[in-house]
Amino acid sequence: MKTMKTFTFLALLAMAGPIYAHGNSTTHATTAPLRAEQTEWGIAGSPGKVKRTIALHMTDAMRFEPDRIEVREGDTVRLRVANRGRLLHEIVLGTPQALGAHAELMKKYPGMEHDEAHMAHVAAGRQGEIVWTFNRVGEFAFACLIPGHFEAGMVGQIVVRPR
Numbered sequence: 001m002k003t004m005k006t007f008t009f010l011a012l013l014a015m016a017g018p019i020y021a022h023g024n025s026t027t028h029a030t031t032a033p034l035r036a037e038q039t040e041w042g043i044a045g046s047p048g049k050v051k052r053t054i055a056l057h058m059t060d061a062m063r064f065e066p067d068r069i070e071v072r073e074g075d076t077v078r079l080r081v082a083n084r085g086r087l088l089h090e091i092v093l094g095t096p097q098a099l100g101a102h103a104e105l106m107k108k109y110p111g112m113e114h115d116e117a118h119m120a121h122v123a124a125g126r127q128g129e130i131v132w133t134f135n136r137v138g139e140f141a142f143a144c145l146i147p148g149h150f151e152a153g154m155v156g157q158i159v160v161r162p163r
Helices: 002-020 096-108
Strands: 052-059 063-065 068-072 075-083 089-094 119-122 127-134 138-143 155-161
Touching: 052 068, 052 089, 068 075, 075 089, 075 119, 089 096, 089 127, 096 138, 119 127
Parallel strands: 052 075, 068 155
Antiparallel strands: 052 063, 075 127, 089 119, 089 138, 138 155
8 A cells, every 4th residue: 555655646746847837947848859830820940940030028017028020921030038027927929819718728727838839938037939930921929828917918919921
């Protein structure tokens, strides 16, 4: 019986790590290569193909500066994000609908693990980045989905113009 309790305890301990994924991570939760999976708003980009770096700032006023960016279809862009606040912030790319749905999930599960190419967690005073290829024309968004931040208006717009 003692062996079973020890095994159960160790299994629970091993699973506890992802709960703290929003902790102090400065970019993605792991150092494993991120999957390049096609989404409605584009696909993970290769750093060697970056055509432009866009600097963004996150503040504790729950804002991104700038809160609107424009790119051309097919451009691979490095979004370099500096957290100028004292709170942990994140940047997540997506459609307004996908971000809204994800924000609702974050309210229910605030310790959710994030480890996707279109997300970066940035501790206070630190920088993070996302390299993304915008291969779909349209209007998309970026947001901080930490509970309360999205609802306070920490959202920006991405306009992808045809080539």
